[in-house]
Amino acid sequence: MSSSNSGEHGLDRDDGAASLVVDADGTVLSASPRALGMFGYAEGEIRGMRLDALLDPGDAMPLRNDVENPIWRLQGRRKCGAAFPVGMQARRMEPPGQRTLVVLSDVAPDDGGIEANARLLATASHDLRQPLQTLRMLNRTLWELAEGRELRDLVEHQARAIATMGELLDALLDMSKLETGAVRARVADMDLAALFATLEREFLPLAVARGLALSVDAAPPPVRSDPALLAQVLRNLLGNALKFTERGEVRLSAAPLDGRVRVTVADTGIGVPPEEIPRLWDDFYRVPRRDGQAAEGFGLGLSIVRRLAGLVGAQLAIESEPGAGTRVHVDLPAGAAARGAAPQRARRARAMPFAEGRHVLLVEDDAALRHAMRRWLSSRGLAIEAVGDGRAALDAMARGLAPDLVITDLHLAGRETGFDVIGQVRAAAGRDMPALVLSGDTSSAAEATARSSGIGFLLKPVDPDELLERIRALVG
Numbered sequence: 001m002s003s004s005n006s007g008e009h010g011l012d013r014d015d016g017a018a019s020l021v022v023d024a025d026g027t028v029l030s031a032s033p034r035a036l037g038m039f040g041y042a043e044g045e046i047r048g049m050r051l052d053a054l055l056d057p058g059d060a061m062p063l064r065n066d067v068e069n070p071i072w073r074l075q076g077r078r079k080c081g082a083a084f085p086v087g088m089q090a091r092r093m094e095p096p097g098q099r100t101l102v103v104l105s106d107v108a109p110d111d112g113g114i115e116a117n118a119r120l121l122a123t124a125s126h127d128l129r130q131p132l133q134t135l136r137m138l139n140r141t142l143w144e145l146a147e148g149r150e151l152r153d154l155v156e157h158q159a160r161a162i163a164t165m166g167e168l169l170d171a172l173l174d175m176s177k178l179e180t181g182a183v184r185a186r187v188a189d190m191d192l193a194a195l196f197a198t199l200e201r202e203f204l205p206l207a208v209a210r211g212l213a214l215s216v217d218a219a220p221p222p223v224r225s226d227p228a229l230l231a232q233v234l235r236n237l238l239g240n241a242l243k244f245t246e247r248g249e250v251r252l253s254a255a256p257l258d259g260r261v262r263v264t265v266a267d268t269g270i271g272v273p274p275e276e277i278p279r280l281w282d283d284f285y286r287v288p289r290r291d292g293q294a295a296e297g298f299g300l301g302l303s304i305v306r307r308l309a310g311l312v313g314a315q316l317a318i319e320s321e322p323g324a325g326t327r328v329h330v331d332l333p334a335g336a337a338a339r340g341a342a343p344q345r346a347r348r349a350r351a352m353p354f355a356e357g358r359h360v361l362l363v364e365d366d367a368a369l370r371h372a373m374r375r376w377l378s379s380r381g382l383a384i385e386a387v388g389d390g391r392a393a394l395d396a397m398a399r400g401l402a403p404d405l406v407i408t409d410l411h412l413a414g415r416e417t418g419f420d421v422i423g424q425v426r427a428a429a430g431r432d433m434p435a436l437v438l439s440g441d442t443s444s445a446a447e448a449t450a451r452s453s454g455i456g457f458l459l460k461p462v463d464p465d466e467l468l469e470r471i472r473a474l475v476g
Contacts, residue, residue: 018104021093026051035104038086040079040415051102053077055088071105079417130366130440132461135162137372140464144379162461187312189335190227192220192254192261199231199252203238205465210242213249220254222335223261225312228447230332233308237265237328240302244326245269261334266327272320354381358475361401362386363393363408363421364438373407376464382471389413390421397428404475410439410446422455434474438462 018034028049036043039054046054056075076086087105139162143155200216207214223230234252241250248268254261305328309316313333320326360377364370365388374386385401387393389412406425408418422435436456439446450457456470 020046020051020054020102020104022051022100022102024098024100028054029099038078038104039076040417045079055086055102056083076104079419130369130460132162133438133440134366134369134372136461137369137376137464141372141376141379144376186226186228187224188226189222189224190230192223192263192335193218195227195231195234196220196252196254199234199238201469202235202466203242203250205463205469206242207250210245211247212242212245215249215251215253217253220263221256221261223254223263224333224335225314229308229312230314230330233305233312233314233330234263234265236302236305237330241265241267241269241326241328248325256334257331259334260331263330263332264327265330266325268325271322271324271326272318273322274320354472354475357383358405359383359385359401359403360471360475361393361396361403361406361425363389363406363412363418365389365409365413369409377467377471380468390416390424393421393425394428397425402429403433405471406433406435407471408435408437410437419449419453419455436470436474438467 017032018038019032020035021029021031023029028046028051031039031041031043031046036046039046041049054077056077071087071089073085073087075083077083089103089105091101091103093099093101136159139155139159143152143159146152146155196216196218200214204214238250238252245267246269250268251264251266253266254263256262306316309330315331317329317331318326319329358381360382362370362373362377362384364373364386367388370386370388374384378384385396385403387396393406403425406422408421410418412418412421418437418439422437426432426435432454434456436458437446437450438458438460440460447457447459456474458467458470
C-alpha cells in the first residue's frame with residue numbers, strides 16, 4: 001500500500017486492514033471497521049480522540065527495523081480500559097505533513113510472548129476470582145442467618161478457608177506475572193500521601209478486627225515510583241505485619257533519608273531471629289515457629305516484594321529481633337511535591353444497616369454471584385435491583401428506577417463492560433450518579449480507567465465489609 005496513490009478513505013479501509021488516519025496534531029480523523037473492533041469503539045466515538053489515548057507511546061519498542069518505515073510494538077488501550085499488544089506502522093499521506101495513516105497489526109505470540117502470558121493470567125485471574133467472590137458473599141450471608149454458637153463457628157472457619165484461598169490465588173498470580181515479565185514499571189513523581197490514605201482506609205477494618213492500632217503518617221513526602229507497584233509492595237508488607245502481630249500496633253511511615261525517602265512498615269509482633277532475616281526474601285520460605293506449630297502464610301509475600309522493588313528501583317532492608325517486632329524499610333527516590341488538597345482521613349468501618357431509601361442498581365452477569373450479592377446487600381438495608389446486563393439495567397430505568405449508586409462487574413457478557421453500562425445508565429438518568437466497578441481483572445489498566453473516570457474500583461474477591469464501607473463512602 002503506497003501513500004502516493006491513496007486518498008484518506010482508500011487508505012483507512014483498504015484490504016480490511018486495521019488502520020487509523022490522524023492529523024498533524026495526532027487527532028483521529030477516521031478509522032477502519034477492523035480498527036473500531038480492535039479498540040471497541042463506534043465510528044462516532046473514536047473520531048476526534050487523541051492517538052496517544054489509544055496507543056501508549058511510552059511502551060513503543062522496535063518490532064522490525066528492516067523496512068523503510070519500521071514497525072513498532074506498543075500497548076493499545078481498548079474502550080473498556082484493557083491493554084493489549086499491537087504492531088504499528090506510520091505512513092505519510094499526501095499532501096505531506098498533514099495526515100498520517102497508522103496501520104495496526106496483531107502481535108503474534110513469538111513477537112509478544114510476554115503480553116500473551118499477561119492475557120492468559122488475566123483471564124485465569126478473572127475466572128478464578130468470580131467463584132471466590134460468590135463464596136465470600138454467600139458465606140457472610142450464611143453467618144448472618146446462622147443461629148447458635150456452634151454453627152457460627154463452622155461458618156467462621158469456612159470464611160477463613162475462603163480467605164486463605166484468595167490470598168494464595170493472589171500470591172501465585174503475582175509470582176507468575178513477575179516471572180514471565182508481564183509486569184512493567186511506569187515510574188513517575190507520585191503523591192505518597194494519597195496512597196497512604198488509601199492503604200489506611202483498606203487496612204483499618206482488619207486492624208480493628210484483630211484488636212490492633214493502625215498508625216499511618218498523614219503527610220509523607222512525595223517519591224518517584226510506580227504507583228500501582230508500590231501500592232502492591234506496601235499492601236504485602238502491611239498484610240504481613242498485621243498477620244504476625246498479636247497485640248500493639250502496626251505503623252506506616254515515611255521520612256527523608258540521605259537524599260531519598262525511607263518508607264517503613266513497623267510492627268510490635270513476634271519478630272524474627274537475626275539468622276533468619278537473609279532467608280525471608282526466598283520463595284516459599286517461612287520462619288519456623290518457636291512453639292512448634294506450623295508457620296502461617298505461604299512464604300511468597302516478601303519474595304514478591306523483592307521482585308517488585310527491583311522493578312521500581314527501591315532498596316529493601318529488614319530490622320527485627322524475637323519479641324521486639326519487625327521494621328521493613330523501602331528506600332525510594334525523592335519526588336517532586338504534588339499539588340492538591342490533603343487526603344481525607346479514613347473513617348472507621350461501621351456495621352449498622354443503611355438508612356432506608358438507598359437504591360442500588362447491581363449489574364452482574366454471573367447468576368450465582370448476582371444472587372449472593374443481592375442477598376447480602378439487601379440484608380444491610382439497601383434496596384437492590386439486580387440485573388445481568390446493560391439492556392436489563394436500562395429496562396429497569398425505564399420502569400422508573402432512580403438508583404443512588406450503580407455497582408457493576410467490569411467484564412460482562414459479550415464485549416459489554418461495566419464502564420459501558422455506567423455511561424448508559426448515567427445518560428438515561430441525566431446525571432452522574434456514583435458508580436463502583438468490581439473486577440477480577442488484575443491489570444492496572446482497568447483501575448486506571450476507573451480512576452480517570454471518577455468511578456470507584458474494587459478487585460475481586462471483595463471482602464463484604466469492605467464493600468459496605470465503600471458503598472457508605474459513596475452514598476452515605
